[in-house]
Amino acid sequence: MSYKIPFIKPDFPSAEDVAADYARILEANWFTNFGPFEQKFATAVAAYVGDGYFASTFSSATSALLASLLAVLGRGDGSRYVIMPSFTFAAGAEALVWCGYKPLFIDIEKTGLHMDLSAAETALNDPAFDQKIAGILFCNAFGVGTADIEAWEQLADRIGLPLVIDSAAGFGSLYSASRKVGSAGRCEIFSFHATKPLSIGEGGAVVSRDEALIKSLVSIQNFGFVEKGSAARLGFNGKLQEINAAIGLRQLKRFDSILLNRRAVLAKYKSGLNPSAFKFQQNAENASLCFAAVLVQDPAKRDAYLSALREAGVEAKIYYSPSLHQQPYFKTAARHAQLTVTESVDGSVLSLPIHDNMRAEDIALIINVLNG
Numbered sequence: 001m002s003y004k005i006p007f008i009k010p011d012f013p014s015a016e017d018v019a020a021d022y023a024r025i026l027e028a029n030w031f032t033n034f035g036p037f038e039q040k041f042a043t044a045v046a047a048y049v050g051d052g053y054f055a056s057t058f059s060s061a062t063s064a065l066l067a068s069l070l071a072v073l074g075r076g077d078g079s080r081y082v083i084m085p086s087f088t089f090a091a092g093a094e095a096l097v098w099c100g101y102k103p104l105f106i107d108i109e110k111t112g113l114h115m116d117l118s119a120a121e122t123a124l125n126d127p128a129f130d131q132k133i134a135g136i137l138f139c140n141a142f143g144v145g146t147a148d149i150e151a152w153e154q155l156a157d158r159i160g161l162p163l164v165i166d167s168a169a170g171f172g173s174l175y176s177a178s179r180k181v182g183s184a185g186r187c188e189i190f191s192f193h194a195t196k197p198l199s200i201g202e203g204g205a206v207v208s209r210d211e212a213l214i215k216s217l218v219s220i221q222n223f224g225f226v227e228k229g230s231a232a233r234l235g236f237n238g239k240l241q242e243i244n245a246a247i248g249l250r251q252l253k254r255f256d257s258i259l260l261n262r263r264a265v266l267a268k269y270k271s272g273l274n275p276s277a278f279k280f281q282q283n284a285e286n287a288s289l290c291f292a293a294v295l296v297q298d299p300a301k302r303d304a305y306l307s308a309l310r311e312a313g314v315e316a317k318i319y320y321s322p323s324l325h326q327q328p329y330f331k332t333a334a335r336h337a338q339l340t341v342t343e344s345v346d347g348s349v350l351s352l353p354i355h356d357n358m359r360a361e362d363i364a365l366i367i368n369v370l371n372g
Helices: 015-028 036-049 061-073 090-098 117-124 149-159 211-220 242-253 255-272 299-311 340-346 360-371
Strands: 054-058 081-085 102-106 133-139 163-166 174-176 187-191 204-208 225-227 278-280 291-296 349-353
Touching: 015 036, 015 242, 036 054, 036 204, 036 242, 054 061, 054 211, 061 090, 061 133, 061 163, 061 187, 061 204, 061 211, 081 090, 081 117, 090 102, 090 133, 102 117, 117 133, 117 149, 133 149, 149 163, 187 211, 204 211, 242 255, 255 278, 255 291, 255 360, 291 299, 299 349, 299 360, 349 360
Parallel strands: 081 102, 081 133, 133 163, 163 187
Antiparallel strands: 054 204, 187 204, 278 291, 291 349
């Protein structure tokens, strides 16, 4: 079905700009394998997060997740768990399984929709999982930075487990006024897929303060090579192509204006929608915003709102519903305690379009449909 207002509307550089970059790639005869565009893009991604950070680009965020988990946790034998939320995209849990670990789903909290810190502490202290938990895969839900990031880092330090953070949709988001998403844990993973605010088509990156970790990720994504043609560790092909990196460099030049435009759309939703009927995710105003996630306060009306929007020509969705523990592959996965908040959010979340240059009349239409 074609919608008047699509859910995602990527805003890419002009065909002329991309053609000019492609001409330079042709002239250099360097299309992939850490070419000049990729090297500049990796440096720029790290610098955007802050001074003292390093980055490795990847062909996708999923390959970045795989490499990060392999580098941080090592290859598992299928007997140990990694704590993570069920309310997230499937890639993180799938990457854990590929790396030889089992997800242990815990509940989320109501305001930020992130993993609940007290639920994590309870799981970590459960004798049933004693010595069986290998790490924590935190997920910044919808790319919105948690307000509790320091508490999560303190927990990981106290118990001696690595904290890896899936911030796929969060490049450009803030944890606080003084701290960007990308600056926490052992490393953070980003996606630059066409659906993301910094969109390059396909691609991803890992950012960390640990330069040695980043160097190991570069090796893993290049077949485990350390010296040319010599595999020193388990690896695969996860390299970013030059054309995608070139697009990324152009996108970064205007990224701050993209963020301002997206946050302005969210502000209009927040000021226009009935506050007794719709609640917004904590700290979303400081996020990069793939879309706007709202919680319908009367869950019985959520599907009716969705249908009304679609009938009006608006492509709305219900990310991440159903949560992973309700999806076929993960139905038998371990979970700790009841996922009460997760299942409540499952039935009430509604995702609204946000575009880089969204028309005022389109925003007004969405608000009017929802306010009834």
